[in-house]
Amino acid sequence: MVPHLTTALTGPLLELERKFLDSSPQIxxxxxxxxxxxxxxxxxxxxxxxxxxxxxxxxxxxxxGGFNNLNPAFLPLCVQAAMSAIEKFCPEARxxxxxxENHTRNQFYLQNVAQLVDILRQTGLNIRLxxxxxxxxxxxxxxxPNGQSLLLEPLVRNGNRLGVAGFEPxxxxxxxxxxxxxxxILQNLHEQVVLPPLHAGWAVRRKSNHFAAYDQVANDFxxxxxxxxxxxxxxxxxCRSINFHERQGEECLAANVAAVLxxxxxxxxxxxxxxxxxVVVKADAxxxxxxxxxxxxxxxxxxxxxxxxxxxxxxxxxLEVSEVLIQEGVHSFETLNEAVAEPVIYMIDRxxxxxxxRVHTGRGKDENLNAPGMHFEPLAFDTGCNLPDYRCGNPDxxxxxxxxxxxxxxxxxxxxxxxxxxxxxxxx
Amino acid sequence: MVPHLTTALTGPLLELERKFLDSSPQIxxxxxxxxxxxxxxxxxxxxxxxxxxxxxxxxxxxxxGGFNNLNPAFLPLCVQAAMSAIEKFCPEARxxxxxxENHTRNQFYLQNVAQLVDILRQTGLNIRLxxxxxxxxxxxxxxxPNGQSLLLEPLVRNGNRLGVAGFEPxxxxxxxxxxxxxxxILQNLHEQVVLPPLHAGWAVRRKSNHFAAYDQVANDFxxxxxxxxxxxxxxxxxCRSINFHERQGEECLAANVAAVLxxxxxxxxxxxxxxxxxVVVKADAxxxxxxxxxxxxxxxxxxxxxxxxxxxxxxxxxLEVSEVLIQEGVHSFETLNEAVAEPVIYMIDRxxxxxxxRVHTGRGKDENLNAPGMHFEPLAFDTGCNLPDYRCGNPDxxxxxxxxxxxxxxxxxxxxxxxxxxxxxxxx
Numbered sequence: 112m113v114p115h116l117t118t119a120l121t122g123p124l125l126e127l128e129r130k131f132l133d134s135s136p137q138i139x140x141x142x143x144x145x146x147x148x149x150x151x152x153x154x155x156x157x158x159x160x161x162x163x164x165x166x167x168x169x170x171x172x173x174x175x176g177g178f179n180n181l182n183p184a185f186l187p188l189c190v191q192a193a194m195s196a197i198e199k200f201c202p203e204a205r206x207x208x209x210x211x212e213n214h215t216r217n218q219f220y221l222q223n224v225a226q227l228v229d230i231l232r233q234t235g236l237n238i239r240l241x242x243x244x245x246x247x248x249x250x251x252x253x254x255x256p257n258g259q260s261l262l263l264e265p266l267v268r269n270g271n272r273l274g275v276a277g278f279e280p281x282x283x284x285x286x287x288x289x290x291x292x293x294x295x296i297l298q299n300l301h302e303q304v305v306l307p308p309l310h311a312g313w314a315v316r317r318k319s320n321h322f323a324a325y326d327q328v329a330n331d332f333x334x335x336x337x338x339x340x341x342x343x344x345x346x347x348x349x350c351r352s353i354n355f356h357e358r359q360g361e362e363c364l365a366a367n368v369a370a371v372l373x374x375x376x377x378x379x380x381x382x383x384x385x386x387x388x389x390v391v392v393k394a395d396a397x398x399x400x401x402x403x404x405x406x407x408x409x410x411x412x413x414x415x416x417x418x419x420x421x422x423x424x425x426x427x428x429x430l431e432v433s434e435v436l437i438q439e440g441v442h443s444f445e446t447l448n449e450a451v452a453e454p455v456i457y458m459i460d461r462x463x464x465x466x467x468x469r470v471h472t473g474r475g476k477d478e479n480l481n482a483p484g485m486h487f488e489p490l491a492f493d494t495g496c497n498l499p500d501y502r503c504g505n506p507d508x509x510x511x512x513x514x515x516x517x518x519x520x521x522x523x524x525x526x527x528x529x530x531x532x533x534x535x536x537x538x539x
Numbered sequence: 540m541v542p543h544l545t546t547a548l549t550g551p552l553l554e555l556e557r558k559f560l561d562s563s564p565q566i567x568x569x570x571x572x573x574x575x576x577x578x579x580x581x582x583x584x585x586x587x588x589x590x591x592x593x594x595x596x597x598x599x600x601x602x603x604g605g606f607n608n609l610n611p612a613f614l615p616l617c618v619q620a621a622m623s624a625i626e627k628f629c630p631e632a633r634x635x636x637x638x639x640e641n642h643t644r645n646q647f648y649l650q651n652v653a654q655l656v657d658i659l660r661q662t663g664l665n666i667r668l669x670x671x672x673x674x675x676x677x678x679x680x681x682x683x684p685n686g687q688s689l690l691l692e693p694l695v696r697n698g699n700r701l702g703v704a705g706f707e708p709x710x711x712x713x714x715x716x717x718x719x720x721x722x723x724i725l726q727n728l729h730e731q732v733v734l735p736p737l738h739a740g741w742a743v744r745r746k747s748n749h750f751a752a753y754d755q756v757a758n759d760f761x762x763x764x765x766x767x768x769x770x771x772x773x774x775x776x777x778c779r780s781i782n783f784h785e786r787q788g789e790e791c792l793a794a795n796v797a798a799v800l801x802x803x804x805x806x807x808x809x810x811x812x813x814x815x816x817x818v819v820v821k822a823d824a825x826x827x828x829x830x831x832x833x834x835x836x837x838x839x840x841x842x843x844x845x846x847x848x849x850x851x852x853x854x855x856x857x858l859e860v861s862e863v864l865i866q867e868g869v870h871s872f873e874t875l876n877e878a879v880a881e882p883v884i885y886m887i888d889r890x891x892x893x894x895x896x897r898v899h900t901g902r903g904k905d906e907n908l909n910a911p912g913m914h915f916e917p918l919a920f921d922t923g924c925n926l927p928d929y930r931c932g933n934p935d936x937x938x939x940x941x942x943x944x945x946x947x948x949x950x951x952x953x954x955x956x957x958x959x960x961x962x963x964x965x966x967x
Contacts, residue, residue, distance in 0.1 A: 139663020140633045143626055188615050191890055195623060198571055205568045235567020462619055 125163050127342055128515040134336040138518055141335045142461075142525070145328075149528035151461040153196050153284065153306040157523040158469075159454045159516055160441035164384055166515060167345045167441050168523035169391070171321055173311045173531075174288040176212070178230070179222035181457060181465035190233040192459035197234055197282075199460070201304040204281035206237040208274055210297075211286045213244045215263070218256055225259050227286060230459075241266045241275045243287060243294060250276075271302045282306060289314045290397060310534055317395045318436045319349040320534055325526035332522055343519055345439040346374040349395060353433055355424035361413055367437045368392070369409035375439050386442055392423070395434035402432050405440060456520030463517040553591050555770055556943040562764040566946055569763045570889075570953070573756075577956035579889040581624050581712065581734040585951040586897075587882045587944055588869035592812055594943055595773045595869050596951035597819070599749055601739040601959075602716040604640070606658070607650035609885060609893035618661040620887035625662055625710075627888070629732040632709035634665040636702060638725075639714045641672045643691070646684055653687050655714060658887075669694045669703045671715060671722060678704075699730045710734060717742045718825060738962055745823045746864045747777040748962055753954035760950055771947055773867035774802040777823060781863055783852040789841055795865045796820070797837035803867050814870055820851070823862035830860050833868060884948030891945040 131138065156175035157168045178189070197204060209227060214220045224240070231238050242251075242263040253261045264275035272279050273296065282304040289297075289312025297309060310316065325344060333340035348367040353360035368390050375388035387407060394402035402423050406412055415423070424432050443451050452468040559566065584603035585596045609617070625632060637655060642648045652668070659666050670679075670691040681689045692703035700707050701724065710732040717725075717740025725737060738744065753772060761768035776795040781788035796818050803816035815835060822830035830851050834840055843851070852860050871879050880896040 135663045136633055136665050139622075140631075142663075143630045146626065147630055184612060185615070187613070188619060191616060191619055194567075194890070198574065202571045202575055203568075205564055235563045235570075237564050462622070 127164070127166055127338070130336065130338060131515040131518050135514070137336055138332075141332065142521060145525050146461050149525060149532060150199070151458070151524050151528050152311065152531060153200065154457075154459045155524050155527055156458070157456045157520045159456060159519055160443050161454065161516075162386075162442040163444050164382055165342055165345075165441050166519055167343050168325065168519055168526075169345060169438065169441060170318075171325075171523045171527050172288075173307050173316070173527060174212075174286050175457060176220055176223045176286070177455065177467070178226040178457065179219070180455075180467045181226075182467075185465040186230065186233075188462070189230045189459055189464045192462040192464050193230050194234045195462070196460035197236070200306055201282040204236060204304070206239070206278065206280040207231060207282045207284055208239055208241045208278070208280040209284050209286060210241050210243060210266075211263075212288070213242070215242075215244065215247075215253060221253060221255055221261060222257070224286065225255055225257075225261055227284075228261070231284070237278075237280075239264060239275050239278050239280070241273070241283075243296070266296055268296050271299060273297070273300055273303065285312070288312055308531060308535065310536060311531055313396045315534070317434065318393070318438075319347070319395050319434075321526060321530045322347050322436070322438070324529035324533065325523065328522050328526045328529060341378050343522065345441055346371050347436055347438045349434065349436055351395075351434045353435055355415070355420040355432065358415075358420070361415075364392070364412045364435065364437070365409040368406055368412055371437050371439055372407075372409065389440035391438045391440045393436050393438065394423075394432040395436045397432070402435075454516050456516055456523075458520060458524045461521065461524065463520055466513075466516065466520070555592070555594055555766070558764065558766060559943040559946050563942070565764055566760075569760065570949060573953050574889050577953060577960060578627070579886070579952050579956050580739065580959060581628065582885075582887045583952050583955055584886070585884045585948045587884060587947055588871050589882065589944075590814075590870040591872050592810055593770055593773075593869050594947055595771050596753065596947055596954075597773060597866065597869060598746075599753075599951045599955050600716075601735050601744070601955060602640075602714050603885060604648055604651045604714070605883065605895070606654040606885065607647070608883075608895045609654075610895075613893040614658065614661075616890070617658045617887055617892045620890040620892050621658050622662045623890070624888035625664065628734055629710040632664060632732070634667070634706065634708040635659060635710045635712055636667055636669045636706070636708040637712050637714060638669050638671060638694075639691075641670070641715070643670075643672065643675075643681060649681060649683055649689060650685070652714065653683055653685075653689055655712075656689070659712070665706075665708075667692060667703050667706050667708070669701070669711075671724070694724055696724050699728060701725070701728055701731065713740070716740055736959060736963065738964060739959055741824045743962070745862065746821070746866075747775070747823050747862075749954060749958045750775050750864070750866070752958035752961065753951065756950050756954045756957060769806055771950065773869055774799050775864055775866045777862065777864055779823075779862045781861055783843070783848040783860065786843075786848070789843075792820070792840045792863065792865070793837040796834055796840055799865050799867055800835075800837065817868035819866045819868050821864050821866065822851075822860040823864045825860070830863075882944050884944055884951075886948060886952045889949065889952065891948055894941075894944065894948070 152173050154173075154175055156172045156177065158170040158172075160167060160169050181189070201207075209224070209231065211224045212220060228238050228240070240261060240263050242265065244263075247263050247265050250262055250264045253263060255261065264278075267274050267276055269279065273283060274280055280303065283300065284306050289309070292314045293309050293312060297305070322345075326340075329340045329344035333343065348371050350360055350363040350367055353364060371390045372388050375390075378384075379386065379388055389405055389407045392404045392406055392412065402425065404412075404419065404423055423435075443453050452470045454466055454468055456466040457464050580601050582601075582603055584600045584605065586598040586600075588595060588597050606617070629635075637652070637659065639652045640648060656666050656668070668689060668691050671694065672691075675691050675693050678690055678692045681691060683689065692706075695702050695704055697707065701711060702708055708731065711728065712734050717737070720742045721737050721740060725733070750773075754768075757768045757772035761771065776799050778788055778791040778795050781792060799818045800816050803818075806812075807814065807816055817833055817835045820832045820834055820840065830853065832840075832847065832851055851863075871881050880898045882894055882896055884894040885892050
């Protein structure tokens, strides 16, 4: 079951979604078995694309922002899921330190932090906010537009433990994706539970590891319910040792773009799909839709102009891009008032706790909707009719559509669990 | 956290409730620890009474009806909690047999069954309904007023396994409280998970065991947060070998009534409470508010007339009453439109998933609101502002009041866990 409800796509329930609905007892049973084996990350969010013939995750975030975009009606669900996660990771915890991103001027992000604090406080934890910003050298209240305020405090390291003044928490929850590297102050905290683990941060994490894990998950799942795994899995490839400035690795990139496009073309032919295949080239480490490029032909990556090369060469925190993921593009056929919409699914532990549509009027169905400075309208999934309706059997019912989204979101979450397990350092 | 929200009591938040709110980090931490030690029943409901000076459970039901009275907005919460329970009790389950009560003409009860089927189906289980009624000798559809229908099927025993025709489930969920005894068809089902266990049924269960377990829970909890355990725990005593028809055991009853009244009088004096103490005498085994009597003076139980003796001597399924619980009465000071209201809290696994007020215009604040044939208006807890609001610090906020209810409901659930653990037969 997943909570969700306003659907952007209002056409008849597609065959793939119907398959998910019909296989729900198998799917839930299979997922229960997987969660016995793998530990889901504390929280995650997943960007999906639905082309009708394909429903696939294109990005999985282990430091999700945007909890403020969820329907407030789902708050109890978030709290219940967080209670379950805390019971698993740190049942002894009485207090938790939340370390947010350094965006003290991004009001949207700060509202996400406030929402996270709310959720965690409702589980009965004492919560304080520790900032990694050097300028936060004393407790600093930050006012939010809704009248709330957050108190950011400087981190205090005390031997093997981290906290803020007068507060040594049992657990540390990162909402900072560590794009700038793992700071010394976070290293060797052997006496505290750090969630998610440090190797989930972009200093270490690679999208290609995630999608390699997703390959395994998607194959097993597809076999279980009897579908072609490609229907839920974007093809991908990786190039390492790229230097966009120096134009190094262009051949590798072009060859891999061609290879992925070939796979997609073959599949389009197999399914009689009359669309132009494309790939998305993105930094293998990093987030925020920076360093992302849509490509329809391998030649395009050979002839990049200076502006394009500059755009691709750095991501958040000025990190140089040297490894890129070449991912099959999945058209978004979901529109809302003629704007392209992309569902984002939120999970705490192994539970789907809500989601929203990223809606953007100025972009095409084959473009990345999570671009820097991009304006999007979050459309919270509604709460009106919030569960798959097996009974009435109406395939057009929005909750039935959303059941499929929740399943794919959970597959991505499972892939993240597999990924974190595989990439864990020996002493972690 | 607990989902709830329409409050019947609108006065200022009472000191006890404020204490709960302020102690929430300790409370949640303590409860997490308890759930590491004890396994909560699959589901439960708890009748609470709130007298302002005291907030206590007066009955804990391990075969809860009334899921249909919960706010539909809490359905996702029920499903999530049920997923968690199934993961714990029977992760391998693909199918589940639900055995309801034999009330095929009670539309309210049938709607509860329909609601349970809905919740369980959303967890991805195949659900069928097996009836213990002899007249259900073939699959029998039962129409509900809302247009839904239920299919009751005759039970089929196959060696050590129970099912219905063509369906051998992994797990069996009882929504039948076994007041009439444990039928042979349910015994020795060693290859299936039976939830709750058979000794939770009224054929075996005793309220006095529950409240003895609650004594321990309440004492530990009260010590943890520094309150007098009496504030959350009704005093009680037991008489065995009662025969109301034969007027046997009247002296035992009178002595125990006097003893409990003395405890309560002492406490009322200590707290300066200007109310008349009373006790409730009820069958130690049984439910549905049958065999229940309010007593203000020990002499009252000596001079019972024939009608009163008849009323006390049988409970559901014609079971003879030979053991009674003498429980401190807790005044209900909650009213709604001048009618007395009693909160009922619903739990699945260790999670509060909703609740409602039992509201009855014709009864006094010291009367049992769960009487046979009684008309009550279920007032579902609202979803408007559904979590304790630590931030604004407004003690009159309804969600803050309800946090306390959820805590006491969970204490009763924990007591049920302790009780089932203590009373489990060796080979169970």
